[in-house]
Amino acid sequence: MSKRKIGVYICHCGGNISDYVDVEKVRQAIEKEEDVVVAKTTMFACSDAAQQEMMDDIQQKGLDAIVIASCSPKLHLFTFRSMAQRAGLNPYQYVQVNLREQDSWAHTDDIEGATEKAIRLVRAGIAKARVSKPLEPIRVETEKKALIVGGGISGLRAAISLADMGIYVFLLEKEKELGGWVKNFSSMYPHNRSGREIIQKLVEEAKKRERITIFTEAELIEKGGVLGNFQVKIRTKGEEINLEVGSIIIATGFEEYRPSEGEFGFGLPGVVTLSQFKKMVENSQGELRFNGKKVNTVAYIYCVGSRQREGNTYCSRYCCNATLHTAILASRLSPSIRQFHLYRDIRTYGKNELLYEEASKLGSVFLKWSEDQPPEVSSQNGHLRVRVKDLLTDGEEVEIDTDLVVLVTGMVPRDNQALTEVLKLPIGRDGFYNEIHPKLRPVETVIDGVYIAGASQGPKNSYEAVASSLAAASKVATLVLKGFAELEPQVATVDPEKCEWCGLCLEACPYNAFEKVKHGDKEVAKVVEALCKGCGGCVPACPVDAIDVKGYEDATIKSMIEELLAGGEG
Amino acid sequence: MEGEVKGAEEFRPKILVFSTNNISDLGIDLAGSMHMHYPPTVYTISVPCSSGIKPSWILHAIEKGFDGVFIAADGTDCPYLEDCTDRTAKIAGKAQELLKENGYNPVRLKMAAICSVCAEPFVNHMKNFYHTLKQLGPSRKGEVKNEKI
Numbered sequence: 001m002s003k004r005k006i007g008v009y010i011c012h013c014g015g016n017i018s019d020y021v022d023v024e025k026v027r028q029a030i031e032k033e034e035d036v037v038v039a040k041t042t043m044f045a046c047s048d049a050a051q052q053e054m055m056d057d058i059q060q061k062g063l064d065a066i067v068i069a070s071c072s073p074k075l076h077l078f079t080f081r082s083m084a085q086r087a088g089l090n091p092y093q094y095v096q097v098n099l100r101e102q103d104s105w106a107h108t109d110d111i112e113g114a115t116e117k118a119i120r121l122v123r124a125g126i127a128k129a130r131v132s133k134p135l136e137p138i139r140v141e142t143e144k145k146a147l148i149v150g151g152g153i154s155g156l157r158a159a160i161s162l163a164d165m166g167i168y169v170f171l172l173e174k175e176k177e178l179g180g181w182v183k184n185f186s187s188m189y190p191h192n193r194s195g196r197e198i199i200q201k202l203v204e205e206a207k208k209r210e211r212i213t214i215f216t217e218a219e220l221i222e223k224g225g226v227l228g229n230f231q232v233k234i235r236t237k238g239e240e241i242n243l244e245v246g247s248i249i250i251a252t253g254f255e256e257y258r259p260s261e262g263e264f265g266f267g268l269p270g271v272v273t274l275s276q277f278k279k280m281v282e283n284s285q286g287e288l289r290f291n292g293k294k295v296n297t298v299a300y301i302y303c304v305g306s307r308q309r310e311g312n313t314y315c316s317r318y319c320c321n322a323t324l325h326t327a328i329l330a331s332r333l334s335p336s337i338r339q340f341h342l343y344r345d346i347r348t349y350g351k352n353e354l355l356y357e358e359a360s361k362l363g364s365v366f367l368k369w370s371e372d373q374p375p376e377v378s379s380q381n382g383h384l385r386v387r388v389k390d391l392l393t394d395g396e397e398v399e400i401d402t403d404l405v406v407l408v409t410g411m412v413p414r415d416n417q418a419l420t421e422v423l424k425l426p427i428g429r430d431g432f433y434n435e436i437h438p439k440l441r442p443v444e445t446v447i448d449g450v451y452i453a454g455a456s457q458g459p460k461n462s463y464e465a466v467a468s469s470l471a472a473a474s475k476v477a478t479l480v481l482k483g484f485a486e487l488e489p490q491v492a493t494v495d496p497e498k499c500e501w502c503g504l505c506l507e508a509c510p511y512n513a514f515e516k517v518k519h520g521d522k523e524v525a526k527v528v529e530a531l532c533k534g535c536g537g538c539v540p541a542c543p544v545d546a547i548d549v550k551g552y553e554d555a556t557i558k559s560m561i562e563e564l565l566a567g568g569e570g
Numbered sequence: 571m572e573g574e575v576k577g578a579e580e581f582r583p584k585i586l587v588f589s590t591n592n593i594s595d596l597g598i599d600l601a602g603s604m605h606m607h608y609p610p611t612v613y614t615i616s617v618p619c620s621s622g623i624k625p626s627w628i629l630h631a632i633e634k635g636f637d638g639v640f641i642a643a644d645g646t647d648c649p650y651l652e653d654c655t656d657r658t659a660k661i662a663g664k665a666q667e668l669l670k671e672n673g674y675n676p677v678r679l680k681m682a683a684i685c686s687v688c689a690e691p692f693v694n695h696m697k698n699f700y701h702t703l704k705q706l707g708p709s710r711k712g713e714v715k716n717e718k719i
């Protein structure tokens with residue numbers, strides 16, 4: 001290894017580090033280490049001034065690696081990587097040493113011990129910097145085509161938006177008709193517009209666009225390839241079709257919670273789910289009738305299948321709003337109707353509060369029950385009776401004789417096992433498809449190039465579903481329109497000289513990231529970089545030690561181990 | 571630190587911890603953030619996933635002078651490998667064989683899953699392991715019979 005020029009910066013972190021670690025002693029101990037040409041302490045390494053000083057050092061002293069000994073890399077790894085890049089140093093030739101969370105703060109009782117530990121940790125960091133190599137992001141070409149699975153309001157909106165950005169779209173719907181749940185509604189909150197018409201309009205718009213190809217009665221059955229260039233196979237009406245796409249959006253929606261027999265009287269005549277009731281209201285000509293009989297009284301039981309202690313612990317978001325909206329429609333049909341809302345909390349968030357106000361004005365009555373004492377539904381001679389302890393009147397027992405009981409059922413994930421397996425989609429604790437981070441990366445999944453949109457990711461009403469599908473569309477667009485994508489370069493590599501093609505790495509890798517290639521006369525394994533996650537699961541599997549993960553090479557780890565042990569107390 | 575003083579210098583076991591970037595490193599960080607104390611002779615090297623640790627690294631650490639190695643495994647929280655727990659356990663098993671073959675006591679390797687908020691379990695593991703190693707004394711080749719035939 002030729003001589004390196006390494007800069008080392010030891011941070012006080014105000015006093016967070018320097019109160020318990022003698023940073024000047026650390027500096028002196030490592031200053032004379034081989035290859036170290038700059039060794040400084042700094043009050044706040046992350047401050048603009050300190051970063052500027054480092055950038056100046058990199059440029060003026062021609063540093064080819066730097067070590068910053070400060071806080072946890074979870075905090076500032078990317079800050080310093082980008083600083084290095086701005087100074088013209090490859091970001092992978094910067095090493096972070098954690099002197100705060102894993103040293104000063106953990107050993108506030110032992111300044112001498114913490115200082116010695118700091119010296120050894122910094123030496124190991126220098127060892128890592130010494131063998132560091134510049135890495136370039138992995139570049140993959142991207143096809144300007146996308147596959148959308150699910151043709152509900154989310155899938156349709158995403159398709160139109162992508163087509164308008166110049167991207168070709170294949171829209172896959174498993175049913176005969178596009179539109180998902182929304183196509184069945186005639187009046188929706190918050191705008192009172194007809195869902196059927198909204199969908200008709202969207203389908204029209206989609207069909208107008210040459211870039212959109214729609215497949216109904218279609219399913220995704222195979223996926224291969226990598227982000228930017230997936231090969232997918234779909235089956236539609238007995239035919240199998242191969243397609244190439246750059247990215248995939250999953251917009252497969254939700255199902256309504258189905259109460260079990262006897263749950264709040266489910267199964268008794270007159271006990272219906274919210275969607276059944278909504279349909280009844282929407283189809284009714286004149287006053288509301290059930291089995292030919294006029295409906296005088298309706299009792300709603302909220303949060304059925306949502307916010308359970310065990311099971312579906314989440315709030316389904318749409319149901320309070322949709323129920324009140326439907327209750328308003330019912331009041332308009334039958335102005336004398338009596339409606340009782342048995343709720344746990346009313347969550348008509350945002351401007352949907354207006355629904356609550358209007359329903360109250362039209363005569364809806366609200367009763368609040370506690371989770372420990374749910375309402376009871378019974379039936380005597382065909383007459384439904386609901387009994388509830390109402391918290392708003394200090395626990396008064398209320399009995400309601402009613403014509404209908406509406407169970408305000410929540411959303412549950414669709415049973416889509418085959419699709420989940422084909423794509424290896426991650427599933428969250430709630431059973432819906434799982435995003436990487438609910439706030440920071442809400443439509444991205446751990447599978448690069450595969451996004452989730454709409455209610456497939458979790459309960460949403462239609463405008464929230466559309467917002468998320470447009471977010472997914474814009475993610476796809478940024479990925480495929482550039483023509484190429486850049487991936488994290490710390491991936492596995494195989495030394496073809498050592499490899500004897502035993503295939504054990506192939507077995508060890510769940511991402512299928514190995515291919516067989518020729519190397520001279522022999523066959524060897526090669527990593528498909530765009531598929532590799534850099535986990536290293538294959539590394540210990542190789543019997544001839546031919547595999548390394550970049551940045552964590554055998555030589556790197558061993559020299560770090562040696563440096564942690566080297567020398568005296570500094 | 572408690573324990574008997576041997577001669578002039580007290581024996582302070584050195585422990586190498588292999589932690590993981592996404593999971594156990596966070597748990598170890600949290601222990602520090604909460605100012606929970608453990609011996610300062612515990613050193614950490616982070617890797618992407620505990621299933622990527624080579625048994626030969628563990629032997630190397632012991633041969634070069636660490637008294638113990640602790641694998642802070644990803645367990646079921648691993649973002650990469652569904653069977654990470656089994657894989658890491660297999661690696662630990664192999665490493666213990668390797669230690670034995672080279673005349674080192676296999677109890678010098680310990681493994682446990684450390685989740686991203688497992689600050690207290692981590693600290694307890696470190697204290698207990700430190701104690702065990704202290705009783706065992708410094709690592710030396712031949713401390714157990716070479717079992718390789």
Ligand SMILES: Cc1cc2nc3c(=O)[nH]c(=O)nc-3n(C[C@H](O)[C@H](O)[C@H](O)COP(=O)(O)OP(=O)(O)OC[C@H]3O[C@@H](n4cnc5c(N)ncnc54)[C@H](O)[C@@H]3O)c2cc1C
Pocket residue numbers: 149150151152153154155172173174175178179180181182185187188189190218219220251252253254255256274275278318322325414416419453454455456460461462463465
């Ligand atoms: C009773 C009720 C009333 C509601 N009222 C309102 C309201 O008034 N206002 C409002 O904003 N929201 C309302 N909602 C919520 C609204 O229905 C959802 O927000 C919306 O349907 C979400 O759209 P989506 O496209 O994400 O999912 P979905 O509507 O579920 O559409 C998903 C589509 O994907 C298809 N699909 C599923 N799996 C596959 C597969 N493997 N391959 C191919 N295709 C597949 C499905 O067939 C479906 O067409 C209501 C919901 C219910 C249940």
Ligand code: SF4
Pocket residue numbers: 494498499500501502503504505506524525541542543544545546547
């Ligand atoms: S395990 Fe090692 S030797 Fe076997 S094919 Fe993979 S890289 Fe080659």
Ligand code: SF4
Pocket residue numbers: 491492508509510511512513514527531532533534535536537538539549
């Ligand atoms: S590092 Fe992980 S993803 Fe990459 S080839 Fe090895 S096992 Fe597969």
